[in-house]
Amino acid sequence: LSEIKKIIKGCLAGDRRDQELLYRRHSAKLYAVCLQYSGNDEEARDILQEGFIKIFENLHHYKHEGSFEGWMRRITVNTALEKFRSRHNLYRVDDIDQIREPDSEPDNQDYSGLEANDLLGIIRELPPKYRVVFNLYAIEGYSHKEISKMVNISEGTSKSNLSRARVILQRRVGSYTGIKKRVANG
Amino acid sequence: MDERGANIDVVFRNGLKDYEVLPPPEVWDNIHPVVKTNLRPLLILRTAAAVAVLMSVSFLAYRLTREIPSEIINNVSALDVATIPAIIKHDPVVSVSENRKRNNLLLISRNDAVANSGTIFEPVADEVITSPDIALIQKSGSLSPENSRLLKGPNIPSVNLTQNTAFQTEDFTDLYIQDDNLKKNSERWSIAALATPTYNSSFNSGKDELSKQLDASEQNIVSYSGGVAFSFKVNRRFSVQSGLFYSSVGQMIDGINSFGGFQKYDNTKGDRNFEVLTSSGTIYTNNGDVFLLADGPAERISTSFTNDVFDPVKASLQYINNNLRQNFSYLELPVILRYKFVDKTVDLNLIGGLSYNLLVDNSVYTIVDGIKYSVGKTEGLNSVSISSSLGMGMEYNISDKLSLNLEPTFRYYINRFNQLTGSNVHPYSFGIFSGVSYKF
Numbered sequence: 103l104s105e106i107k108k109i110i111k112g113c114l115a116g117d118r119r120d121q122e123l124l125y126r127r128h129s130a131k132l133y134a135v136c137l138q139y140s141g142n143d144e145e146a147r148d149i150l151q152e153g154f155i156k157i158f159e160n161l162h163h164y165k166h167e168g169s170f171e172g173w174m175r176r177i178t179v180n181t182a183l184e185k186f187r188s189r190h191n192l193y194r195v196d197d198i199d200q201i202r203e204p205d206s207e208p209d210n211q212d213y214s215g216l217e218a219n220d221l222l223g224i225i226r227e228l229p230p231k232y233r234v235v236f237n238l239y240a241i242e243g244y245s246h247k248e249i250s251k252m253v254n255i256s257e258g259t260s261k262s263n264l265s266r267a268r269v270i271l272q273r274r275v276g277s278y279t280g281i282k283k284r285v286a287n288g
Numbered sequence: 289m290d291e292r293g294a295n296i297d298v299v300f301r302n303g304l305k306d307y308e309v310l311p312p313p314e315v316w317d318n319i320h321p322v323v324k325t326n327l328r329p330l331l332i333l334r335t336a337a338a339v340a341v342l343m344s345v346s347f348l349a350y351r352l353t354r355e356i357p358s359e360i361i362n363n364v365s366a367l368d369v370a371t372i373p374a375i376i377k378h379d380p381v382v383s384v385s386e387n388r389k390r391n392n393l394l395l396i397s398r399n400d401a402v403a404n405s406g407t408i409f410e411p412v413a414d415e416v417i418t419s420p421d422i423a424l425i426q427k428s429g430s431l432s433p434e435n436s437r438l439l440k441g442p443n444i445p446s447v448n449l450t451q452n453t454a455f456q457t458e459d460f461t462d463l464y465i466q467d468d469n470l471k472k473n474s475e476r477w478s479i480a481a482l483a484t485p486t487y488n489s490s491f492n493s494g495k496d497e498l499s500k501q502l503d504a505s506e507q508n509i510v511s512y513s514g515g516v517a518f519s520f521k522v523n524r525r526f527s528v529q530s531g532l533f534y535s536s537v538g539q540m541i542d543g544i545n546s547f548g549g550f551q552k553y554d555n556t557k558g559d560r561n562f563e564v565l566t567s568s569g570t571i572y573t574n575n576g577d578v579f580l581l582a583d584g585p586a587e588r589i590s591t592s593f594t595n596d597v598f599d600p601v602k603a604s605l606q607y608i609n610n611n612l613r614q615n616f617s618y619l620e621l622p623v624i625l626r627y628k629f630v631d632k633t634v635d636l637n638l639i640g641g642l643s644y645n646l647l648v649d650n651s652v653y654t655i656v657d658g659i660k661y662s663v664g665k666t667e668g669l670n671s672v673s674i675s676s677s678l679g680m681g682m683e684y685n686i687s688d689k690l691s692l693n694l695e696p697t698f699r700y701y702i703n704r705f706n707q708l709t710g711s712n713v714h715p716y717s718f719g720i721f722s723g724v725s726y727k728f
Binding site for chain 1: 296297299300301303304306307308309310311312314315316318319320323560563565590592
């Protein structure tokens with residue numbers, strides 16, 4: 103803990119080595135977050151870059167209360183949301199006409215054998231609007247009320263998008279595990 | 289199904305927990321120069337603040353150390369009385385001690401008939417001979433034994449001019465006393481009311497191409513600033529000024545069409561129906577009745593109500609205007625140092641310092657028939673900013689107490705105007721403050 107405080111202090115003083123050290127220590131984890139929220143690598147790199155700039159610029163706001171990694175993750179997620187809002191016209195029709203939720207498939211599949219890299223690939227194939235809501239709800243743990251404020255949609259739309267995302271993910275995970283099993287069995 | 293504990297959610301939550309992917313090396317290469325650049329203003333800001341504080345403290349400390357204790361002023365023994373008669377006999381010039389140097393010189397010039405030399409009479413203590421005493425001498429026109437009591441005031445009670453028989457009325461016919469500086473020193477404080485229209489613009493050194501494009505479509509509008517300033521004269525040249533000012537800055541964003549009457553078509557709560565990118569930050573609507581449509585690139589407005597979803601013309605919304613106006617108002621607390629380099633009827637001052645600005649109003653509106661129509665606010669603005677000022681102050685003294693002021697001033701905002709990534713907007717303004725000041 104004292105070491106991270108020292109690094110933060112160095113960063114605040116403009117020490118290049120401490121800045122780089124902070125980046126080297128946390129960039130891999132945060133880049134994984136960026137990949138979760140982006141549809142392509144270029145967008146993920148942009149999010150990481152802008153996120154770290156914000157982290158460095160706002161380090162003086164960090165009061166050493168709570169997890170520093172969590173604080174950086176929140177900044178990264180917010181940066182991803184900003185990027186998303188600026189690039190996509192969210193929920194155009196869906197927002198106005200509440201679309202009927204799709205039927206969920208029975209969630210009794212075997213997900214064993216799926217690695218983090220597989221999961222990341224599957225989640226990135228989701229349509230952007232579903233990916234954002236799923237990430238915020240299932241991974242970050244935000245409520246629909248919070249998500250509605252964060253991405254400027256109604257709670258109903260958030261629930262609807264989450265439901266759709268789950269259905270798509272279940273289907274893709276199912277087909278993915280099936281393929282992997284077939285490959286494994288020769 | 290348990291909403292939060294859905295199986296598929298858990299699979300992804302646990303599967304991606306602590307997952308790491310090494311980013312490409314060029315990401316850090318792009319981050320570092322930006323971070324380094326952004327750290328500089330903070331350093332400059334701190335240095336400037338430290339210099340300003342040090343200078344202010346130094347001048348105050350200097351002044352305090354030069355104050356003469358009252359007991360010395362009233363102490364008769366402080367005056368080297370024994371030397372007075374002989375010196376006065378020869379000296380056309382009477383001055384106070386070196387403490388005042390030439391600034392506070394009590395100068396008595398006279399005909400050479402009295403003396404040829406230009407030596408100086410220097411009492412030990414400052415202000416031993418006060419100007420009223422000398423003024424009485426001047427009025428009497430003589431320093432005969434009868435009115436020699438005039439120099440026997442509380443300051444110099446033991447001076448006996450009966451020995452100075454060489455002094456006659458004619459010796460003082462052109463007696464001149466320059467004691468303006470003493471008068472001025474007694475008026476250390478002044479209060480001024482100043483106001484100006486200001487021209488605002490900004491430097492945008494952000495690398496973001498989008499922010500540069502946005503900047504190009506925005507026009508600066510003339511704003512205003514005004515307030516009350518208090519000034520304390522540290523010495524004849526330097527003054528420290530503070531006060532409270534209110535200033536309003538803003539800009540006009542062209543190409544954003546606004547329509548009224550959207551409320552009946554809006555099924556949401558009405559907040560943030562539209563977001564408009566500007567160089568000063570993102571405008572978001574908080575008026576559910578307003579509908580916005582961009583003239584140019586559609587991506588400038590982020591909304592769920594895009595043209596393919598809702599057509600304001602078909603819906604017969606009321607067209608209002610094709611531009612938006614952003615207004616930002618600040619309460620300013622300046623700390624200004626003034627240096628008077630010309631001290632005449634018209635004084636000239638160099639003015640420089642810092643101002644702490646608190647954002648008190650942030651509004652976006654459009655105008656229809658001369659009436660403001662509220663649209664929303666700009667987000668991402670820094671609520672506190674610091675600006676530096678540099679200017680030239682002209683002060684025309686109407687009387688001893690009253691002056692007219694004219695102060696062309698350039699102001700530059702040291703810290704970033706907003707927190708937008710990629711944008712590095714530093715506004716600046718120019719105004720000619722005018723007003724009246726009163727010394728007391």
